[in-house]
Amino acid sequence: MADAVTSQTLIDGPAHAVLKFTNISDGTGESAVTKVDVSALESDQNGLACSGVDIERIWWQCIGMKVQILWDATSDAFCIELGENQSGNHDYTVFGGLTNNAGTGKTGDIKFTTVGASSADTYTVIMYLRKKFG
Numbered sequence: 001m002a003d004a005v006t007s008q009t010l011i012d013g014p015a016h017a018v019l020k021f022t023n024i025s026d027g028t029g030e031s032a033v034t035k036v037d038v039s040a041l042e043s044d045q046n047g048l049a050c051s052g053v054d055i056e057r058i059w060w061q062c063i064g065m066k067v068q069i070l071w072d073a074t075s076d077a078f079c080i081e082l083g084e085n086q087s088g089n090h091d092y093t094v095f096g097g098l099t100n101n102a103g104t105g106k107t108g109d110i111k112f113t114t115v116g117a118s119s120a121d122t123y124t125v126i127m128y129l130r131k132k133f134g
Contacts, residue, residue, distance in 0.1 A: 002026065002028050003023050003024065003025045003026055003028050003029065003030060003114075003117070004023070004024040004026075005021070005022065005023045005024075005030070005033075006020075006021065006022045007019065007020075007021050007035060008020040008021075010126075012041055012042045013042070014042070014044055014045055014131075015044075015130065015131060016056075016128065016129060016130055016131060017036075017041050017042075017053065017129045017131060018126065018127070018128050018129070019035070019036060019126070019127050019129070020124070020125070020126045020127075021035050021112065021123070021124070021125045021126075021127075022122070022123065022124050022125075023114065023117075023121075023122060023123050024120070024121075024122050025064075025065065025114065025117040025118065025119065025120065025121040025122065026119055027117060027118050027119040027121075028117070029065070029113075029114040029115075029117035030112055030113060030114045030117075031113050031114075032070060032072075032076055032111045032112075032113050033111055033112055033113070034072065034109050034110070034111050035110055035111060035112050036053060036109055036110035036127070036129065037109050038050045038051060038052055038053060038107070038108040038109055038131075041053075041131060043133070044131070044133045048133040048134050049133065050108070050131045050132065050133060051108050051132055051133060051134055052100055052106075052108030052131075052132040053100075053108065053110070053129040053130060053131055053132060054096065054097035054098060054099050054100070054129065054130045054132070055069075055079070055080075055092060055097055055098040055110075055127055055128075055129060056091075056092055056093045056097040056128045056129065056130050057089070057090065057091050057092065057093065057127070057128035058080075058082070058088070058089075058090045058092075058125065058126070058127055058128075059088075059089050059090075059125075059126040060082045060087060060088055060090075060123065060124065060125045060126070061086075061087035061122075061123065061124050062082050062083060062084055062085065062086055062087070062121075062122075062123045063085060063121055063122045063123070064084065064085065064116070064117070064118055064120070064121030064122070065084055065114050065115060065116045065117040065118070065121040065122075065123065066081055066082060066083055066084045066114065066115040066116060067081070067082040067112055067113070067114055067115075067123050067125060068080075068081045068082075068112065068113040068114075068115060069081070069082070069110060069111075069112060070110070070111040070112070070113060071100045071101065071102035071106065071109075071110065071111075072102065072106070072107045072108070072109035072110065072111050073102035073103055073104060073105045073106045073107065074103070074104045074105030075102075075103070075104070075105075076102070076111060077100070077101055077102035077103070079098055079100075079110070080098065081115075082123070082125065084115075084116060097130055108132070110127075112125075
């Protein structure tokens with residue numbers, strides 16, 4: 001078996017994207033699974049491909065497990081951890097959002113790793129992303 005996961009694009013506009021992710025775990029969990037593939041996001045008005053994103057807002061709920069959000073690179077860079085049995089609404093727009101600080105091999109993609117997943121644990125994460133181009 002495997003965790004039952006979904007990824008849904010709610011908005012993919014010229015400047016921002018909103019994506020929703022869910023997981024109902026069977027205890028397997030996820031390890032550095034790509035959730036935001038910037039190459040799959042829409043290009044800007046001039047046809048430039050999306051090369052990265054900043055996380056401006058996160059709405060989330062974790063029941064029974066944590067979710068680590070990682071910036072994809074040769075050695076993935078830790079971004080933030082969403083706590084076990086917690087929910088929240090984080091707004092990072094006041095300082096421009098969480099920016100990708102990954103080093104060598106930085107792709108612009110975002111990955112999730114679950115921590116402490118047991119059978120029937122769940123998460124829902126909605127991310128409001130500012131797209132970067134070029």
